[in-house]
Amino acid sequence: MLDIKFVRENPDVVDKAIASRNGTWDRERFFELDADRRSLIAEVEALQAERNALSKQIGQLMREGRKDEAEAAKAKVAAGKDRIAELDAKRGEAEDALFDLVSRIPNIPDETVPFGKDDSENPEVRRWGTPREFDFEPKAHWDLGPELGMIDFDRGVKIAGSRFYVLGGMGARMERALINFMIDTHVSEGFKEWWPPVITNQATLFGTGQLPKFEEDLYHVSPDLYLIPTAEVMLTNLHRDEVLDGSKLPLWYCAFTPCFREEAGSAGRDTRGIIRVHEFDKVEMVKFAKPEDSMNQLELMVGEAELILQKLGLPYHVVTLCTGDIGFSARKCYDIEVWLPSYNNYKEISSCSNCWDFQARRANIRYKDPAEFKGTRLVHTLNGSGLAVGRTMAAIMENYQNADGTITVPEALVPYMGGVETIVPEV
Secondary structure, eight states, X not given: OOOHHHHHHOHHHHHHHHHHTTOOOOHHHHHHHHHHHHHHHHHHHHHHHHHHHHHHHHHHHXXXXXXXXXXXXXXXXXXXXXXXXXXXXXXXXXXHHHHHHHXXXXXXXXXXXXXXXXXXXXXXXXXXXXXXXXXXOOOOHHHHHHHTTSEEHHHHHHHTOTTOXXXXXXXXXXXXXXXXXXXXXXXXXXXXXXXXXXXXXXXXXXXXXXXXXXXXXXXXXXXXXXXXXXXXXXXXXXXXXXXXXXGGOOEEEEEEEEEEOOOTTOTTSSOSTTSSOSEEEEEEEEEEEOGGGHHHHHHHHHHHHHHHHHHHTOOEEEEEOXXXXXXXXXXXXXXXXXXXXXXXXXXXEEEEEEOTTHHXXXXXXXXXXXXXXXXXXXOEEEEEEEEEHHHHHHHHHHHSBOTTSOEXXXXXXXXXXXXXXXXXXXX
């Protein structure tokens, strides 16, 4: 969430930032609500000053025996009290409306973020690995999965609905193996592992920016509870309404969770396979950093996600998200896209974002460091996939397939697969 004072003093900057994101905001309504709020505050303060002055006069009048004048002053104080209560209620309404309006304004892209209309204009930063050239006609994971008994789409639809699937045999084993491999890799690099709930509340979702703007993409469990769309929500809000010790920053956290998304705005996109589904597993990274260190921590986080792909030997490239594609809470974001032969293209497998103080302001996460400054400051929060497990499995299946229909298990994953080196069709 942006600072209301910043929005008030820099409306043209906000205009330009939102326009670069292909969005709009109600600038006129903002200033109307802000003026109402400030006017009400001024009126209340004037009435309070008058009340305080009258209260002092009442005592003096009583001591001087001027009872009638004292009673008149008391009546005026009472009337002023009622008026203050009325104005406070109106101020509360104006503040709530103003807060809601500002909470829907996206973060301002960093000056290093390239301008662009959509994902077609995301510039490539670097590539790793070379896409494999097959000497046979490669199959898509949505064909390989059923043939090898790894993925059952029909039964997933039968027991849950469209865009759900079931993993069986080596599919289930590889999913579990990838989760453990990813978590072990991140922990070995210095991340602290967490195991959070998968049900969360409105305050938590507000803190990371899912509410109120993206409510239609969330699964409701009850009026006030939701299934999480990502572990980022839980890891970031671990420190909601807390003051962190600056000497211990940065904090590096990771967690595996299933993720649930309605995908309300994705009709017709990636309908085949396990690329875009309603429930998927993901290992998430979250960092809390000092402002001067957060961009450095973003680069390190991207490297942590890349390390997983490098260990698995999967070709990928890194792109910088342009202004028209960057996420709501992000100040700057990199996507890592893995090579998928079925698309003959790269497909997103990780998104790493520096949210600056945007989420910290919403979630009230601050830090103190007496050696550097007095008081407290908002921390910077970062998040990134490390990685989306289903998409990683799809990439392994397609890139490591063999002409005889088998799949070679990447060397780094073999110990996690109980020594299985090749996946063959079930007998």
